[in-house]
Structure formats: structure tokens, C-alpha cells
Amino acid sequence: MTAADPSPNVETAAIEDTSLLAFYRDMNLAERRTFWACAAGWALDGMDFMIYPLVIGTIIALWKVDPGFAGLAGTVTLLSSAVGGWLGGYLADRIGRVRTLQFTILWFSFFSLVCAIVQNFDQLLIARAVLGLGFGGEWAAGAVLMGEAIRPQYRGRAVGSVQSGWAVGWGLAVLAQAVLFSLMPAEIAWRWMFAVGALPALLVFYLRRYVTEPDIAAATRARQTQAGTHPPLWEIFSGPVLKTTILASLMATGMQGGYYAVTFWVPRFLTTERKLSIVSSTGYLSALIIGSFVGYLVGAWLADRIGRRNLFLIFSLGAIAVVLLYTQLPLTNEVLWILGFPLGFFASGYFSGMGAFLTELYPTRLRGSGQGFCYNFGRGIGALFPYLVGALSTTTTLANAIAIFAVAAYGVFFLTAFALPETRGRVLHADA
Template identity: 45%
Template sequence: MATSSASQAVTTQREPDRSTGAFAWYRTLGAPGRRAFKGAYLGYALDSYDFWVLPLGLTAIAASFGLSKPQTGMLATATLVFSALGGIAAGVLADRIGRARTLMVTVIAYAVCTALCGLAPNYPTLLVFRALQGLGFGGEWAAGAILVAEYAAARHRGRAVAMVQGAWAVGWGAAVLIYTAVFDLVDEKLAWRLLFITGALPAVLAIYVRRSVTDAPAYTAQRHTEGRGSLSAIFGRDLRKKTVFAVLMSTGVQGGYYTLATWVPTYLKTDRHLSVVGTGAYLTFLITGAFAGYLTGGHLTDRLGRKLTIRLFAVLSGLLIVGYTQLPASANDYILVLGFPLGFCSSAIFSGFGSFLSELYPGRLRGTGQGFTYNVGRGVGAFFPTVIGFIATRYGVGGAMAFGALAYVLAFAALFGLPETRAQELS
């Protein structure tokens, strides 16, 4: 018996602590949580891919249909406005039918509609298909981020959800690679259509989600709670202030980001006079910085707190967007290098979003609250690209983009109305 006890003690001593280390956030998810993470990660990467095919093909689309800059900006705005509607609907749906099932529905929706954009015969039809794509695009993040947040341990939640956010840079990078190859090999009148059609591939992910991904116990234990998924409830006396200020914060961060997302490829071509290959090289610095920013921001949001991390990167993003767009024409080498910190900061600010918004609401309203605040912010922020399009007719694309820095001022100020939620357990 003594030998057995000693052996057991040695075994216990050698047993690794799964709650510490660089990958503790992943190990502590458990097997079901890791499957959910893979589904959410791939869903968001492919969501990003299907979003980016529009900004990358925007110049060719404008040339094909003879579009003005305001009309061009409206394509991005329509995507984001309808993504707000899709995100709100998906948030309510996630509370009512489950996070995993909602994730599957949204992936199919954005994949099919992206492919249809490649078949559009004219501008009005493209505008309609792109708006419909926005419904699925907006809903995927709401379902996937909550799914992972509910599996993650409180001390690692920021990093776990930030890793899902990091998938955005992966999808962005894939889109740039495919864009560079297609536009280099095929005439641009056909190339932008082929780029959209490749967006149908994410539909395959729905099969994995259907077979392997399940909701977390935090959700399933409360599945039959009355009042689940109510928009009116997030404006009740106890949640109204959180909802309003979370929308303002989300509006600022996304207004600034989508100014960059929509207009940087056009800015590099028109103001900086770069070729397709040259644009791809510059975007590589931006994307590499974005990926590093997501990972670093996730660590900081668990160490410094949600609010301080978002404030820090709001200030840096605002300063960098001005610097990136206002350097003289002879400073292209500096623009190349500046792309890394710009991508880093404008992406790191999102790392705490999924965990922060999940922690602001109780379980029965988590999908509705997060889906509403994030996506209404996205819908309002969506008008920034269109406004930039109008301003660009007078000041040029680079001059107009500098106004996007004002969005980050709004995000900074909105945080004064929200509580800190770091290390908070989810009900």
C-alpha cells in the first residue's frame, strides 16, 4: 500500500498543470470546446475571406460598371448595414436555437451569397447580392465568439476569443494571395468575378459544424429559460446603459476599421500608384501586423483588462491612420513599413471585444446582447466608408481616410460608460 501511494504521489507530481503555459487557453477548453474553437476559427477565417474579396476587387468592379466613388463606397456600406441586421438576428437566434446551429446557418448564407456576387450582370444586382451576403457575414461572428467564450475559463477567455478574432487575418491573407494570383493571370473584367465565386468554398465547413460542434454547458443548462433572446430585455433598466455605450464603442472601433478595410487597396493603387503585385506586398505588412495584433491584444486584455486595452489601441490606431495616409508621395517605403503597426493596432483593439461583450450580459441574453451591440455598431460604422467616398471626391482617397481617426475618439469616450469585466465568470 505504501509503495502504491508513493507511486501515485510521484505520478501526481509529474502530472502537467493544464491551466498554465502559453497554450493553457486551448487545453482548458476540453475536447468539445476545442472542436467548437476549430469550427468558430474556420468560420471566421472564411467569413473574412468572403468580406475581403470586395475591397480587393473594388477598383475592377468600379471600372466594369463605370461606378463613381460614392457608388463604390455604397457596396461596402450595404454589406455592413445588412451585416448589422444579420448579426442582430443571429444573436437572437443563438439564444433560441443554440450557438452551433446558428453558426452553421450563417456560414452557408455568406458562402452562397458571395458566389452569387460573381454572377451579377449589373451594379444593382451586385448591390443586392452583396447586401444579402452581409446577413450571413454579420451573424457568423456573433454565434462563433459566444460559443468559444462559454467554453473558455474566465482567466483565459480573452486569449481564447482573441484567437478566434485572429482568424480574420488568416482569411484576409488568403484573400490577398488568391487576389494576386487571379488578377495577375486573368483580365480584371473576369478576375473579380472569379474571386467572388471562390467564396462558395466555406459552405463545406457547415458539414463539420453539423457533425462535430455542440453548445457549451453554460448555454445548454439554461436552454429552456423564459425570456431568452429578447431585444426588449437588453434595454431593461439593468442593462440599458451597457447596451447604449457598448453600441457607441462598437461604432467607433468598426467605423475606423472599415474605413481602412474598404479604402486601403484603392488608396494604394490610386494615391500610391502601386501595381497589383505591389499592392499585395504592401497589404502583406498590414496583414502580418493584424495577425500579431490579434494575438498580442488577447494576452493584454487578460492582463490589463478589457477597457484599458481597447483605449490604448484606440489612441494608437487613430494616430497611425493619419500617419499612413498623410505621408508625402515620395515616402512609399515608409508606408510599407508603417503598414505593420497600423495592422497591429487596428486589429489588436478587437481582441477583447468577444470576451468583453459576452461578459456584459447574462446567459439567457448573451447572444442577443452581443449580437445587437456589435452589429448595430457595425451598421452605423458602415456609413464611414460611404462618407469617405464623398469626401474623397474633394480631398482624394488618402486625405479622406484621415477622417476615420475620429471614429477611434468615439470608441475611447464610450468606454467611460461601461464596467470592467476581466476574469468574470459567465452564468
């Protein structure tokens, strides 16, 4: 049986209790420790990434950077994270999920601190690019670790609930912005924002003490070591797995391209076309973030309730509709604030099904490589969208630029999700 084979004799587990928190009530101590470690990792990962979009306006004003070129720093971070995710996933297959997670967290924490002391935009661009390697690798190792540590009937809800940590991290970044920009002049506050991004390094101490390697991953690596049959880095591009890799990579491109087109530029949209100050825009971003958090939790529940693919199809259409409302209608700021909730809900909730879905598409021996490559290939190509939106905004409104690229991306997401098989409840096994 191949990873891409959707035939009915794939072993699946019955999902009897479909309530959102059933997985947590039934967890043992080791599973709960893994859950909270990965949730914290996602939160701090999200905080670290969202710091730059929040300070981009200050960077543009301080160093007189063109908006398109400023967006390039976000693009470069995501492009390098694509490489880091593939390599991080491969390392997770070779040296273990937990060890790779520790290394990648230390990596991007250190380079966030470097971002705080750069002296010009070129240095910041380089620092963000190097940071991206660890940023991508952390997701790859953490997603595989969670997917393998949780039983199949709870996998969608558990991995999806961990994904909600991203919204928490985003909220922490916005809170840090509100506090630091209120207490300090902007030319100093943005540096402290990046310094706060070094906090994830503290999580490594918890990982080293409490989180253990999943049994099926350890067993698979032991068999490979004994037989001398470690899979090459490029095996995910061969045989029947190739179709899965292509479709999953395109799907990840659509879902992340749409997300970054929206979330990267909405803070700038609010402060320019909507004439809000950095501090007053916090309330609008809060509505967006709360919607994202609720979307992650609802998406986690739906991933096990209606399946991964149906979740993707419904949320991609919802995201298209809300993006068009948010950017194309002449709405008052009060209505725009209300629309922030559904925008965050639909633009984020589908991520809850992605980690479990990619985990279930690949066999254990290729899971880190396949999952790391597909998700971060999408992240890398989706990384072009902040730059393209910024570039297009020089010839049209920023609202139009966001809408064009977001709708195109969500369309790709819908079509590729439709072409891939449903994997809900698939049982994972150790293999050679």
C-alpha cells in the same frame, strides 16, 4: 446583479498563467474542436468580406461606377449585417449557438456565389446586402459560442486568438487576388474571387459532426422552455441593461468605423495616390495583414493580462497616431510599407478583446441578443464610413478622407471604452 453592474461582488476567476498559449494547453477535446471551428469561421468570414474591397477598383473601371457609389456596396453589406447580427444573436438564444452558426455560414456562402454571376452593379448591390444578413449572424453566434465554451481565466486569449483568423482570411483573399489577377483578365478574375468566397459552406460539415452546444446555454434554454419565459427581442433595451447596450453599441461603432475607414480604402489608396499596380500593392497589403495578425495575438494576450478596457484605450490611441502618420506625412513608398505593420497592428488588435468583453457584459439569457446587437449595430453605423470616405474623396484626397473619419471613430471608441466597466475573468452562469 445586472450585466452592467461593475461592483466588486461580481464573481471572477483568478488568472494565474498569463502566457498566450496557456488556454490551449489546458483545453479538452471538445473545447479545441470549438476553438478551431470558430477560428476557421472567422478566417473564412474575413476572406469573404475583404474580397469586395480588393476588387472595387476593377468594379469601378468595368462598370464606370462612381467611387462613392462603389463604396455604398460595402456600406450596404455592413448595414444588413447589423440586422443579421441582431437577429442571429436572438436565434442563438432561442435555437442554439451551433445551429445558428451553421445556418448563417450557409447563407453568406451561397450569396457570395450569387455575387460571382451578377450582370450589373445594381444586382451586385442587392446580392451583397442579402449576404450581409448571414455575415452578421455568423459573428454573433460564433462569438457567443466561443465565449461560453472557454473558462473565464482563458476567455480573453482564446476568443482573441480566434479573432486572429480574420487576418488569415484577409491574407487568403489577397493571395487569391494575386493568383487570379495574374492568371486571368481582370473582367473575369473578380468573378472567381467571389466564387472563392463560397468556400465557408464546407465548414458546416465539421460543425455538424464535432461541435456541441455550451452547457450553460443549453441549460438556460431548457429552463426557459420549461417555464415559458423566453426573453423578448427588445429586452436588451430595458431596465439596467439599457445603459450597457447604449455604451457598448457606441463603442462597437467607433472601433469598427475606424477599422473599415482604413481597411476598406487602403487598397484603393495604394493603387491611385501611390500609383501601385494591383499585383505590386500585394506586398504593402501583406505588411498590413501581418501586422493585423500579430495585433490580434498580442491583443488576445493583453486582454487577460491588463484587462479588456485598458487594451481598448491603448490601441485606440495607437491607431489614431499611426493613421495620421500613414496618410498625412509625405513618406516614400518604402517607409509606407514599413508603417503597414503598425497600422495593421493597432487597427486590428483591439478586436481580440471585444468578443470576450461583450460576452461578459450580458447574462446568459440575453447574451446572444445583446452581444449580437451591440457588435453589429457598430458594424452597421461603421458601415457608413466606407461610403462617407468615398464620397469625401471626391472633394479632397483619399488620404485626407480616410484620416478624418478614422480619427473621429477611434475617438468615440476611446471615450466609450473609458465609460464601461472592466470584466476580465468574469464567471458566467446559466440563468432563467
